[in-house]
Amino acid sequence: DQQVKQNSPSLSVQEGRISILNCDYTNSMFDYFLWYKKYPAEGPTFLISISSIKDKNEDGRFTVFLNKSAKHLSLHIVPSQPGDSAVYFCAATSTGNQFYFGTGTSLTVIP
């Protein structure tokens, strides 16, 4: 049972434009959410996170939005750069013991 879903396996964006990656979850007990970025043959790298007490968190070009009523979060990357091309995973937890990951979205930023 997939508690965290990323329904878009891939996304292509022109350099300089906005990339929007989406993530949905089913468990209303989740209270902390994270985004990770993964390059081939490497482990995921932490990117940005958000607590359920917030609806937005920003770090440079990266912003995560949380809509608790819709059980939806999104990652915005503005402006997109070719180096952002990677697979992006969202993750969620309610305990800090177990983290549930989505299946990832492969982002390609076209120069």
Place this chain on the structure above:
Amino acid sequence: GAGVSQSPSNKVTEKGKDVELRCDPISGHTALYWYRQSLGQGLEFLIYFQGNSAPDKSGLPSDRFSAERTGGSVSTLTIQRTQQEDSAVYLCASSLAGRYEQYFGPGTRLTVT
């Protein structure tokens, strides 16, 4: 090294054999996680260690899987009597106490033939 390291990076084994995968977490990180990623899937939680507490083993898929963490540092994931469905990338991550951000190793790609 400053990051999480895992060994071996690749492992090919015959069905029925036992394998051991090793993880060296970042020094000072008290939490350690094992995940596996099968082809086309997300990361699947396997086991979690926190300090000297009893590990959370609720994600282990069968009793063929076990893990230990010695001295609060290095961890070994053991898969006994491997099956073809065990083929996956096994990822280890560590984190500081009280922090949710995890630092991942590069993974071990296990292929069971």
